[in-house]
Amino acid sequence: MSRLPNIAIDGPSGSGKSTVARAVAQRLGYLYVDTGAMYRAVTYLALKQQIDLDNQLALGALAKGTRFSIVHFCQSGSISLWCNGEDVNPYLRNWDVTSEVSRVAAVAAVRCYLVRSQRVFARSGGVVMEGRDIGTVVIPDAEFKFFLTADLETRIKRRALELCGNGRSVDTEELRRQLIYRDETDRNRTVGPLKIGPDTIVIDGTKLTADDTVDRIVALCQGRVT
Numbered sequence: 001m002s003r004l005p006n007i008a009i010d011g012p013s014g015s016g017k018s019t020v021a022r023a024v025a026q027r028l029g030y031l032y033v034d035t036g037a038m039y040r041a042v043t044y045l046a047l048k049q050q051i052d053l054d055n056q057l058a059l060g061a062l063a064k065g066t067r068f069s070i071v072h073f074c075q076s077g078s079i080s081l082w083c084n085g086e087d088v089n090p091y092l093r094n095w096d097v098t099s100e101v102s103r104v105a106a107v108a109a110v111r112c113y114l115v116r117s118q119r120v121f122a123r124s125g126g127v128v129m130e131g132r133d134i135g136t137v138v139i140p141d142a143e144f145k146f147f148l149t150a151d152l153e154t155r156i157k158r159r160a161l162e163l164c165g166n167g168r169s170v171d172t173e174e175l176r177r178q179l180i181y182r183d184e185t186d187r188n189r190t191v192g193p194l195k196i197g198p199d200t201i202v203i204d205g206t207k208l209t210a211d212d213t214v215d216r217i218v219a220l221c222q223g224r225v226t
Contacts, residue, residue, distance in 0.1 A: 004030065004126030005143035007221060008135035012194060013182045014155030015148040016205050016213065021130035022079070023214045028128070028221070031070070033121045035131035035138065037081045038068060038114050039105040040092040045083060046104060047096055053103050060109025068117050093166060098178070102185040111191050133192035135200050144221050145200040148213065154206045155179055 007030070009021045018034055025032035042063050051058045071080045071087075080089045091097065104110055115138050121127055122139045129138065135145035150158070156179060160170045186194040196202060201220065205213050 003124065005221070006122050006125055006139050006141075007128045007144045007146070007217070008139055008142040009128065009130040009146045009148060009217075010132055010134050010136070010194065010196075010200070011130075011148035012132075012155070012186065013179050014159040015150050016158060016210055017130040017148050019210045020148060020205075020213050020217065021128050023210065024217050024221075025128035027214065027218050030126045030128045031121065032079055033070065033118065033127055033129040034081070035114070035118050035129060035134065036101075037089075037092055038117065039110070040097050040101050041068070041081060041083050041088045042066060042110055042114070043097050043101045043104040044088055044091045044094070047100065053100060056107045056109060059104060059107050060113065063110040063113040066113075070121070093163075093168070102182055106185060106189045106191070108191045115192070132186050132194040136195060136197045137192045140197070144217075145197055146217055147196045147200045147202045149202065149204050150206045152176070152179065 007021075007024065009017050009024075011017045018036070021034070022032050024030070042059070045066065046053060046059060046062055049062070051062060053059065066083050069082045071082055080087050081092070082088065118129065118131075118134075118138045122129060122142075127139075129142075131138065135142055135147070156172065156176055159175060159179065160172060163170050163175075183194075203213055203216060208216075
């Protein structure tokens with residue numbers, strides 16, 4: 001049996017990567033891997049264990065010792081990230097995690113060990129993986145590479161709707177500051193920065209619905225012209 005292709009989806013915060021990647025994986029019957037959740041998980045574990053976030057050696061050791069697994073619940077269709085036997089999903093969007101994840105994700109040793117884990121998920125093919133350096137660093141040999149973007153105001157609105165949908169209160173100005181900070185941090189870090197690879201298809205979703213974007217990606221992956 002021939003190996004299924006891998007699909008890499010990158011883009012900034014609030015661009016709709018998670019929603020789109022999850023739907024594409026569902027449509028194609030592929031494994032969905034949210035690498036951002038993995039960095040959030042390490043951040044959550046570091047805060048839980050009261051590790052100094054300026055201690056890069058300790059953060060690297062934590063990442064090295066973390067075993068990731070993805071649990072897919074067939075009845076509900078939900079997907080959970082587990083770390084060392086713990087379901088960490090309920091904690092990944094907590095404010096303390098969100099406010100610190102960029103610092104943790106910028107640590108070279110953390111990225112090194114997490115990239116290894118991410119490549120294991122993609123080794124057999126048939127993966128839709130989303131993040132910020134998937135097509136450029138994690139699986140640069142992915143058969144299909146996409147970069148999703150949208151203007152800042154659209155991304156703020158989408159992230160606010162997501163948070164409200166999860167029962168969280170939203171401060172729009174704080175959310176704006178947070179997204180701008182994440183954009184700058186992700187683009188300017190020395191290891192695995194957010195950037196568009198030379199063989200990547202860019203999709204501006206400012207005026208597209210998530211379904212529109214999913215339809216386009218699936219069509220391109222299946223060889224149809226949209």
